Amino acid sequence: xxxxxxxxxxxxxxxxxxxxxxxxxxxxxxxxxxxxxxxxxxxxxxxxxxxxxxxxxxxxxxxxxxxxxxxxxxxxxxxxxxxxxxxxxxxxxxxxxxxxxxxxxxxxxxxxxxxxxxxxxxxxxxxxxxxxxxxxxxxxxxxxxxxxxxxxxxxxxxxxxxxxxxxxxxxxxxxxxxxxxxxxxxxxxxxxxxxxxxxxxxxxxxxxxxxxxxxxxxxxxxxxxxxxxxxxxxxxxxxxxxxxxxxxxxxxxxxxxxxxxxxxxxxxxxxxxxxxxxxxxxxxxxxxxxxxxxxxxxxxxxxxxxxxxxxxxxxxxxxxxxxxxxxxxxxxxxxxxxxxxxxxxxxxxxxxxxxxxxxxxxxxxxxxxxxxxxxxxxxxxxxxxxxxxxxxxxxxxxxxxxxxxxxxxxxxxxxxxxxxxxxxxxxxxxxxxxxxxxxxxxxxxxxxxxxxxxxxxxxxxxxxxxxxxxxxxxxxx
Numbered sequence: 122x123x124x125x126x127x128x129x130x131x132x133x134x135x136x137x138x139x140x141x142x143x144x145x146x147x148x149x150x151x152x153x154x155x156x157x158x159x160x161x162x163x164x165x166x167x168x169x170x171x172x173x174x175x176x177x178x179x180x181x182x183x184x185x186x187x188x189x190x191x192x193x194x195x196x197x198x199x200x201x202x203x204x205x206x207x208x209x210x211x212x213x214x215x216x217x218x219x220x221x222x223x224x225x226x227x228x229x230x231x232x233x234x235x236x237x238x239x240x241x242x243x244x245x246x247x248x249x250x251x252x253x254x255x256x257x258x259x260x261x262x263x264x265x266x267x268x269x270x271x272x273x274x275x276x277x278x279x280x281x282x283x284x285x286x287x288x289x290x291x292x293x294x295x296x297x298x299x300x301x302x303x304x305x306x307x308x309x310x311x312x313x314x315x316x317x318x319x320x321x322x323x324x325x326x327x328x329x330x331x332x333x334x335x336x337x338x339x340x341x342x343x344x345x346x347x348x349x350x351x352x353x354x355x356x357x358x359x360x361x362x363x364x365x366x367x368x369x370x371x372x373x374x375x376x377x378x379x380x381x382x383x384x385x386x387x388x389x390x391x392x393x394x395x396x397x398x399x400x401x402x403x404x405x406x407x408x409x410x411x412x413x414x415x416x417x418x419x420x421x422x423x424x425x426x427x428x429x430x431x432x433x434x435x436x437x438x439x440x441x442x443x444x445x446x447x448x449x450x451x452x453x454x455x456x457x458x459x460x461x462x463x464x465x466x467x468x469x470x471x472x473x474x475x476x477x478x479x480x481x482x483x484x485x486x487x488x489x490x491x492x493x494x495x496x497x498x499x500x501x502x503x504x505x506x507x508x509x510x511x512x513x514x515x516x517x518x519x520x521x522x523x524x525x526x527x528x529x530x531x532x533x534x535x536x537x538x539x540x541x542x543x544x545x546x547x548x549x550x551x552x553x554x555x556x557x558x559x560x561x562x563x564x565x566x567x568x569x570x571x572x573x574x575x576x577x578x579x580x581x582x583x584x585x586x587x588x589x590x591x592x593x594x595x596x597x598x
Contacts, residue, residue: 313453316503335379
């Protein structure tokens with residue numbers, strides 16, 4: 122017998138708790154599932170139905186998983202015994218619906234699972250009516266508002282490496298390569314748009330490498346003029362120039378035994394390119410004004426937002442230095458190329474800011490999610506994190522709504538993708554599903570694994586949206 126059913130047995134109706142139904146009013150038996158029970162069992166949201174006594178008549182699979190209560194232990198019991206929440210009683214959303222016939226949407230509440238854990242859920246209710254329009258019960262759907270399971274358990278480790286978090290196949294390929302690249306010790310060139318996480322990848326390479334006990338030092342090549350950058354990288358001795366009263370160690374010296382990350386390497390001047398090439402060839406450098414060189418005991422990782430190959434062809438970057446820096450090349454995909462990560466990353470940032478700011482923001486509203494899925498994300502992951510951080514300033518509780526987002530997300534200033542203007546959530550889902558299928562050459566099993574759904578669920582969604590491989594009715598895109 123399940124532990125939960127031992128602890129709480131079905132209670133008898135309390136006198137005066139609920140008015141009895143009128144004589145002759147049809148009430149569904151407690152063990153009669155809805156006719157579409159198979160479909161409801163495949164939903165990710167919890168779903169249950171009650172009669173007019175608020176006794177549970179149906180309890181889907183997701184409801185079991187979220188509450189920890191087996192279906193057999195829930196059927197026939199008052200819903201207040203299953204959920205044990207402060208909202209049970211006069212403030213109960215389902216009771217309000219049964220008494221007024223009015224639905225309730227997205228009401229947050231905290232419940233106690235069977236194991237005693239308190240979790241936050243979002244509740245929506247609607248009345249159940251017979252053929253003559255009389256209320257015979259109610260239905261409640263509820264969603265687990267905790268971070269996604271990938272962010273809560275060991276499975277999360279499959280979708281993260283170092284500080285990188287992603288479910289995208291493009292990023293998973295990078296995850297697979299990083300450990301071997303980190304061990305190799307060769308120079309690495311990371312290319313990608315600003316905000317895609319190039320520095321995070323560089324840190325991951327350091328952490329996974331044999332040099333991890335040593336320092337990880339960053340130098341932003343685009344932030345300093347050339348004269349200052351040379352001193353910043355190589356250091357100088359006292360009196361090397363007018364403003365050098367004392368000796369200063371450069372980033373190469375500070376990174377000894379560890380990793381030196383040169384961000385935006387494409388910004389350095391031709392003269393500094395020559396000096397850097399010599400360091401790579403001789404494994405030594407000379408501080409400004411010093412009589413002799415010092416050993417460069419560093420692993421060099423560089424990044425560029427520009428395409429260095431094109432800069433080489435244009436004569437703006439030395440070809441020989443390019444080849445020295447790009448022994449191993451990694452390209453970071455922008456967020457628009459990995460849209461399946463938008464919700465995943467948003468949940469991660471919400472959990473992080475909740476912990477940092479001691480808040481309990483529950484997640485994104487449906488309208489906010491639709492805006493996020495349709496946005497171009499020119500600032501990539503950094504822009505997403507910034508949007509969530511801004512929302513935390515103006516949103517004190519509940520769900521993040523469109524009005525909590527920065528101004529450029531609003532329709533009058535929107536940078537919504539020209540590929541998908543004004544798409545509904547259904548249309549967004551269809552588009553994302555098609556993109557996932559195309560990434561896997563329409564292989565259903567691989568696509569289902571990426572999306573975290575059953576292949577039969579994928580088949581039903583494809584039929585619902587009319588998605589077919591090119592040549593079978595679905596135009597190639």
